[in-house]
Structure formats: C-alpha cells, structure tokens
Amino acid sequence: MQTETKKTYDKLSRKIALTVITVSLAPLILVGGLIFDQFRSIYRAKVYAHLAEVVDKHKDNVNNFLNEKLAEVQYLSRVFTYEELSDSRNLEQALKGMQQQYGRIFVDLGIINENGTQVAYAGPFNLLGADYSKADWYLNSRTKSTNISDVFMGLRQSPHFIITVNSSRAGKPWTLRATIDFLAFTNLVENIHIGETGYAYILNKSGVYQTRPQSNLNRELVLTPYENIQDPVYEDGVSIQLSGGSDGEKYVTVSSLLKSGDWKLVYQQNMSDAFSFMIRSEFITLAIFLTGGLAIIVMALYLSRKLVTHIEFIDSENEMMNRQMVETGKLASIGELAAGIAHEINNPVAIMIEEAGWVCDLLEDEGREMSSYAEISRALEQVRTQGGRCKDITHKLLSFARKTDSRVVDVFLPDLIEEVVGISMQQARYAQINLSLDLDREMGPVRASISELQQVFMNLFNNAVQAMEAKGGTLSVACRAEDGQAYVSVADTGPGIPAANLSRIFDPFFTTKPVGKGSGLGLSICFGLIHRMGGEIDVESGVGQGARFNIRLPLPSAGTEYEVEKED
Template sequence: MLISLAPMIIFTGIILNQFSASHHEKIYAHLAELVLKHKQNIDGFLEERIHNIRFLVDTMEFDHIGENDDIAEKLMRLQSAYGTVFVDLGVINEKGQQVAYAGPFKLEKAQYADADWFKKARENLYFTSDVFLGLRGSPHFIIAVQKTWHGQKWIIRATIDFLSFNRLVEKVRIGETGFAYILNREGQFQTKPIFDFTPTLDIYDRYFFTLKRIGKDVEIQERPDGAGVMSIYVSALLKGGDWLLVYKQASSDAFSDLRNAQTGAVIFILLGGIIIVCLAVWMSNNVVNRIAKADSEKEIMNQQVIETGKLASVGELAAGIAHEINNPVAIMVEEAGWLQDLMEDGAFDNEEDIKEFERALNQIRIQGRRCKEITHKLLSFARKTDSRIEDFEISPLIEEMVALASQRAKFSNIELNTHLDPKLPAISASQSELQQVLLNLINNALDAMDKTGGVLDIIGRQEDESIVIDVADNGPGIPKANLARIFDPFFTTKPVGSGTGLGLSICYGIIHKMGGEITVKSTMDVGTTFSIRIPIQTDDPSEGVVHVTGNED
C-alpha cells in the first residue's frame, strides 16, 4: 500500500504545487492587467476632461465674462458632447471671486479664496482636486484650468459628476468579493466602495511609497484585511501619484478554481487510496490464502516424508528384528515338535508326561509373548502418525528407541549404551516426531559403524531449562567438508540406493519446529556426536538456531 500510495501522493503533490504556482501567476497577471487597464481608463478620463476645459478656455474672452450668458452656452455645449459628466461651469478671478457661473446650483458670486482647491489651482496650470463636499454639500471634484488674460489670472473650473466617475470604478468587479476603490494620500475615499470598511492608512502609505520608489505601474500583495481575511490587494497610482486605485478580493474567492482543483485532487487521492487499500487487502488475503494452502500441503507432504523416513528406518531395523524373532520362533518350533513326538508315543498316562506337556506349552506361550512384544514395538512405531503436542516423559521414549535398535546393534557388533538422568522432567512435544529424530540418528550411527563395530552412547541430561540428548559414536567420523551440508535435503554420502538424504533434514525440521536446536561435532577416526537441545516448555515454540560445527584435533 505504501509503495502504491507514496508515488501517487508525491506525484499529485508535485502537480498541485506546480498548478498552484502557475494559477497564482495567472491570477496575479490577470488582476494586474485589469487594474492597469482601469488605471489607464481613469487617468484618460481625467486628462480628457482637462483637455475639454482647455479647449473651452482657448475660445473664451474674459473682457466681459460676467456680463453675458456665454458661460451657460459653453456648459450646454459640454453637456451636449459629453452628457452629464460636467455638472456646472464657473469662472473665478485671481481674488477667488466667481464672476460667472452656469449650473443647477446658486453659486453666483461664490467666494473661493480660502478653498484649498483654489489655492492649489493658482499654483498649477491644470489641476484636479480631491473629492469633497464643498458649498453644495454633496461629493464632487473639480477640474480647473488657469488662464492669463491681459496680465490677469483667471481660473475656469468645472465640476465633474461624481456618479459618472464612480461608475468607472464600480465596473471593476470579479467574483463575489472583488471590488475597487480610490484613496487619496490622506486615506480618504475618492469613490464610494460597495463594501463598508475603514482603510488602514499606514498600509496605503506604503503602497504610495513603494509604487513611487520602484517606479512600478502595479503592485500586488496578499495579506489579511482588517477582519483577518486573507485578501489580494492590487494597487496603482492615479492622477500623477495623488490618488491610489486599489482592487481588493478575498484570496479564497480569487483562487476558488485552485481550491476546487485541490479538493478534486484530495478526493481523487482518497478514492484512489481506498481502491488501492481494498485491492491490497484483497490481493494480500488472496496471497495469504494461497500461502496457507501451500503451507498446509507442505505440512502434509512433510508428514508424508517423515512417515516415509520412518518406514525407511523400520526397514533398516528389519534385519535385527528378524534375527531376534528367529530365536523364540525356533524355540516354539522345537517345543511343538517335542509335543508331537510325545503325542505319537502316547505319553498321556503318567504325571511326568503331563508336566512335560505343561512345560512345553508354557515355553511356547512365553516365546509367543516375546514375539508379540517385538512385533508390537515395531508396529507401534511404524503406525504412530499422531504429531499432536502432548506432555510425556522422555526417558521411556529413549529406552523404547534403544530397544528397537538393540538387535541390529548386536548384529553389527555394536555396543549400545544409555546414560539417562533419572530425574529428567517431562516435555511438551510430539512423541512420534521425536521418535523419528532419535531413530534416524541411531540408525545413522549404526550405519557408520556397520563394518567396524564400535560403541554407541545415548546420553540424556538437563541443562538449565532444556533437555539435552547426545547420540555419540566412535565411528569413522564425518569429513569437515561435509559438516556444513549434512542437514541439506537430499545430501547423502551413502551409496546410490542406500539413502535418500532426507533423514537429517527431517531431524533438523522437527527439532526446529519444537523450538530447539540440533548440533553436530565430528572428528575423523575419533567419532561423531549429535546433540539435541529441546526446551522443557515448548507449548509456543520459537524458531531455534541450528549450529553445525566441526572439530578435528
């Protein structure tokens, strides 16, 4: 699952990161272009109004400016050409007295000498004021043009319709939260924003300073607004740097497409992850079931191999068993012949004959029991296939295996001895499997000493929490080159047809399964000792380590 999910998550994360960066650049570029376009439109609007008034001023005569209706005619011409953008028109002398006026308000003879816009207009040929309420009590701003006529300065001013100007900014709308507004250097609104909020003057001061210092047309920043909502601010200078056009939009709104893409990617990862997990679980269960089935078949095969090995061991014992059975059978045959002779002679009259009959019959019965015991041991071992774990004393089991092998040992001129600790504790294991291990080791030792004879010692003792069984012979030993391979399946040094090479491999597997270990030490022409170490408590067998060591002194 990790191998499947990790590349998908990493790849999706990389793609999303690249898409996010690309989308941010795209949004920023779009907003910068939008604000720059409206900056040009607004600046163009203001410059065009100034040009309108300049053209008007060039056609005016100021000798009798307050004595005719020439100013009203000029206002009508402006309104006819440009609609309601121009609200009124006035001419002011250098003392601030309005000497001519045309418009809807009663501003004839109005005095502007103390007005800020008038003072600034006297210092510039062309001047656009900030938005203010003025004498009329409604928001407006003034475009003024200065004209010198016969040594006297005149100010021609026109009031621009605030609503017409405001619509230029209101059109800057994107999404649900995007809107624009204009501020002057004092942080006062020059348009009416569609959302009520109070601008933070120090931040906008930095916008004025940054744009002017670096000479950029547009500045883009992303920061929290007054309510803590992360927002995008795009700003540009207007009116020669006196005004600031600001576009504001919540980041979540501006990047809604990105958020949708990210949500889709997360859903895709989750669905993909669920599918991968389900497939992984299904495939794992399938593999586990197949492995379990294979293990079951392997276990059955192992049992069959063990039973085959057991039958092979029985076959190797057959010669000694046959020799042992021959003796009681010969006695039984002899006694039966003697009874037959007595019966042919008619020996039924005296007491001595009857006693002789009883003795012969008793001898036949004793020898029959002896044969029965011998065959019973052999058949009991050959037929025992129950590998269930049970508690049992190990000493009787060793004695039984020694008894099975004793006749073969005698037949091969081998002295078979047991040295068992009388206080060996019980162990929890499979009796039949442990019988197989002991018989394999005993038969291997008998095979090694079959031609030379020798001594085979079976030693049982307790060490710490384990029982150790040594099968030690004084045979020819095992070459050092073969020691590392003797537990390998199908490895054998016996002639072809005399061994399968599975005996020691079976022993290794059985002891390993019991949580024990089997080791071997061998010296050429001195002998070989196989040591089996079995934990006393083997209800929960853990894997043991098999050590194979050699010693050539």
C-alpha cells in the same frame, strides 16, 4: 503450535501489505506533492497577473477619463476669451453644447477672477458671486496651469471634484472651472468587481476616499501588509501586497497611482475568494488522492491477505504431501517386506504340497486297508488344494511387487486387470463383496507403463471395496475395445458420490473418508497418470446409485506389431 504459525502468517501479511502500501504511496505522494506545489504556484501567479492587468487597465481608463475632461475644458478656455465667458449667456450656451456632445458629465461651469470671486456661472446651483479665495481646491490650483482637485463636499454639500484651467487677461489671472459628475466618475471604478468580495476604490495622498465606497466595505478594517508579491512594483506601476486584516482574514491588495501620483487606485479582495477555484481544485485533488490512497491500502491489505492465505494453503499441501511421501515410503518398505515374506513362505508351501503328494502316493500303495483311508485322503487333498492356493497368492504378490518399471510397453489389459483384482479381492471376500468381470480377450494391447496401470486399477478397486465393505455389494469390471480406444469401467454398488462433490473428486487432497482413512491423493494420482498416457477418466455417480469410473486409453493403429508383457 497453531497459534505461533498463525502469528507468523499474520506478520508476513502485515509486511507484504506495508511494502505494497509504501511502494505504491511513496511515489504518489512525492509526484502528487510536486504537481500540487507547481499548480499552486502557477495558479497564484496567474491570479496576480490577472488582477494586475485589470487594475492597470482601469487605471488607464480613469486617467484617460480625467485627461479627456481636462482637455475639453482647456479647449473651451482657448476658443473663448475672458470677456465672452464672463457673459453668463455665453457660458450657458457653452455648457449646453458640452453636455449635448459629452453627456451630463459636466455639471456646471464657472469663471473666477483674480480675487477668487466667481463672476460668471452656468449650472443648476445658485453659485454666482461665490467666493473661493479661501477654498483649498482653488488655492492648490493657483500655482498650476491646470489642476484636478480631490473629491470634496463644498458649498453644494454633495461629493464632487473640479477641473480648473488658469489663464490671464491683460496681465490679470483668471480661472475657468468645471464640475465633473461624481456618479459618472464613480462608475468607472465600480466596474472593477471580481468574485464576491473584490471591489475597488480611489484614495488621495491623505487616504481619503475619492469614490463612493462599497456598501459592504468595513471602514474599520485595518490591513497589515506582510508580503510584497514583487518589490517594489509588479509592472507599469502596479503593486501587489498580501495583508492580514483586523478581522482575521487575509487579503490581496492591488494598487496603482493615478493623476500623476496624487491618487491611488486600490483593488481589495479576500484571498479565499480570489483563490476560490484553486482551493476547490485542491480540495477535489486531495479527495481524489485520499480516495486513491485508501483504495491502495484496502487492496494492499486484501491482496496480502489473499496471497498469505494462498501461501498457507500451499504450505498445508506441502505438509500433507510430505506426510504422504512418508506413508508412501512406509508402504514401499512394507511391500518389500511382504514380497520377502511371500518368497520365504512360497518355499515351505511348495515342500508341503510335494510332501502331501508323496503321502498320498504312499497311502495309495500301502494304506488302502486302513479304516480312516477316506478321511486321510480327503485331508491330504485339502492340504494340497490350500497349499496350491497359498502358492498362487504368493506368486501373484511377487509378480506385482516386481513390476515397478515405469517404461512404456505393450500391455494386455484383461490379464493385468485379473492380476490386480486377484490381489485386491482377498479382503473383499470377507466383506461379502462379489466380483463381476466382463473382459474382452480379443482386444489389442495398449501402450502404457505396467506399474502405473497397476497403481490406477489398485486405487480404483480398493476405493470400490472400501465403499462397499460396510454392507457388501458387487464390484463390476468391464474391459473392451470401443471406437479405436480401450474402454475400462470399474463400478460398485456402494452409497455413491453426492453431486456437489463430483466436480472435485479428482482434486488433490479432496476426500470424503474419515480422518486417517485417506489422504485424498489416490484419484488425483489416477487422473494424472491416465492423462499422461493420453487417455481420459471420468466418474458417473449419484447418492444411493453407486459409482462408475470410466477409463479410455488410445489403442495403437492397425498393423502395429505388439510386444505384449507376459507373466513369468
């Protein structure tokens, strides 16, 4: 039976815990998931917008750089004639002036005639008379008034690119060429560096690098685009793609066209690096959610267990109370039975006393001469005495049984205490328990229920008797008026109460008696009844020092007329 009950409570605990966990975690997961998704979308859009802005800004910087250098070369071709520029001294002077004004961005200058031969040169290399008639950059520039070549190695065997401006002299074409410092140009692109893996480079239409690639760039890396963030372009010619690399990583690639579409500025970054802050925030958020969820689960289990334990305790109290009610019902039945028996016994006892008196009268008149007169007189007197005692006992029992009315009346405490003591001390005489009464007959009555006070005193007297019945002792009861209150003390010389139990002595169902000897409700009921009357009850005790219960009840104010309950 206990196993089944435990299983029921365990099942209830699991149901409560599951309900609390579900109700608590479901909204948390839904709201958290929605916020998490919105945060990811907003942060991704923010990162893409930032990268697009950076690439677009650097695209403008590179285009402005190229256009400025082209404009400076064009200005030189307009200011000077072919004849003036064909003089190497004038060309040297022009290069020096440009380098002084713009820095060493311009490496050299040259004049090429209609046959593709460089007829004048100013610069650090020995390129006078160089033949460019078959050079790709020269052939590509012949059909255009101005041109910016791709980066190539050329005769000097170092990467560079050339700006050309085509003019004519007497119907014959000629070309002014200027070489741009490759390092200065490359630095414009290398400034785009974000995070640990973000870098930028420029490609031509054939996919050839036009800037110096990063030292950590894996040239064998193959990117396979799988998603366009905005198709076909993001804004201002900037496009963003997500790609899968041949190394198994995912990459963000942002690109924009340069130089009228001949070049492409490309920015590339590992996705885990580009979204490192978001990933870290997601990890922290997930850790917080998991910690919060774990705390909710632990608290749900703890509270459900505590709640079920409390329910189990209440059920246990209810069960004990039900048993106590059954016992109380039995006691009430026994009380009614005892009252009926006492009433039936009272009549024969009265007859016995009357008959004993009549026999005594006859014996006085006619039996004085009998040899056993004295013995018979003594026996009859004993019959009358013990009969009177029986009549007194049954009278008190009937009087106690009749007083079950809980109405508040004026009660004279000394008389009520004597009446209850008279009933309780019947069993005490056989346990060698002496009675000491100190009752103030001059004190006024208290306003209380007679039946409730009977119950309080009966409980206290019975507890004292039971505490001393093993070795005997003295039950001391005192009653007096003190500081406007009725003071009653019930003391015994029993084993006393341990200090650890004093704070719990009035708790329901707390008892130090063996199982089956007490329910633990007596003192709790006394405590409740006294406080309901507006009084107080406390205990003084120690191991081996006996116990003293002190009761204080309010006395009516002076001048009040009392209607004292009298015995029948």
